Amino acid sequence: MDDDPVTLEVVRERLQGAGWEVHVRTDAIGTSQWVAREQPEFLLLDVMMPALSGGELGQLLKRSNTTNQTAVILHSSLGSDALGSVLERTGAIGVIAKTHDREKFLDEFERLTQLSKRRA
Numbered sequence: 001m002d003d004d005p006v007t008l009e010v011v012r013e014r015l016q017g018a019g020w021e022v023h024v025r026t027d028a029i030g031t032s033q034w035v036a037r038e039q040p041e042f043l044l045l046d047v048m049m050p051a052l053s054g055g056e057l058g059q060l061l062k063r064s065n066t067t068n069q070t071a072v073i074l075h076s077s078l079g080s081d082a083l084g085s086v087l088e089r090t091g092a093i094g095v096i097a098k099t100h101d102r103e104k105f106l107d108e109f110e111r112l113t114q115l116s117k118r119r120a
Contacts, residue, residue, distance in 0.1 A: 001024070001025045001026070001027075001028060001031060001043070001044070001045050001046055001049070001054065001057075002024075002026065002046040002049075002075065003026055003027070003046065003049050003050060004046075005026065007046070007098065008024050008026060011024075011044065011075070011105075012024050014102055014105055014106060015044075015106075015109070018106050018109075018110075023038070023040070027049075027051070028045075028049050028051060028052035028053070028054070028056075028057045029051060029052060031057055032057065032060050032061055032064065032067055035061060035067045035070050036064070036066040036067050039069070039070065040070055041070065041071065041113075042070070042071050042072075042073060042113055042116070043061070043070050043071070043072050043073070044073045044074075044075050044096070044109075045057060045058055045072055045073070045074055045075060045092075046075050046076065047074050047075070047076040047078060047083065047086060048076065048077075048078070054074060054075070054076075054090075055074070055086040055089060055090055058072045058074070058086075058089070058090030058091070058092055059089050059090055061090075062090060062091045071093050071113070071116040072090055072091065072092040072093065073092060073093055073094055073095070073096060073109070073112050073113075074086065074087065074090070074092045074094070074095040074096070075095070075096050075098060076095060076096075076097065076098060077097065077098040083095050093112050093115060093116045093119075094108075094111075094112040094115070096108045096109060096112070
């Protein structure tokens with residue numbers, strides 16, 4: 001989920017190119033209902049979103065019995081110091097920095113998804 005259409009398209013192309021099934025959303029509103037219905041394994045959330053931030057959405061998902069099994073990965077251009085409390089509140093498995101480096105993004109996504117699977 002990202003409110004920037006360019007970032008959303010780049011991430012979609014990267015993940016689909018790596019073999020992932022990808023569904024995109026530009027608005028956090030309604031996402032918790034979608035997650036409850038579709039039960040995705042992972043959710044990549046932009047932290048800085050209008051109306052409802054990725055951090056706030058992550059907290060809502062964590063509190064619900066119908067959505068708390070979906071692993072949340074935060075996606076942000078904020079520094080790691082600013083994201084520490086967001087990570088803790090959301091229970092996200094990690095953060096991927098927004099980058100133009102396709103391989104760096106995919107390596108970190110793969111690392112976090114594998115880490116999540118080992119914890120399950």
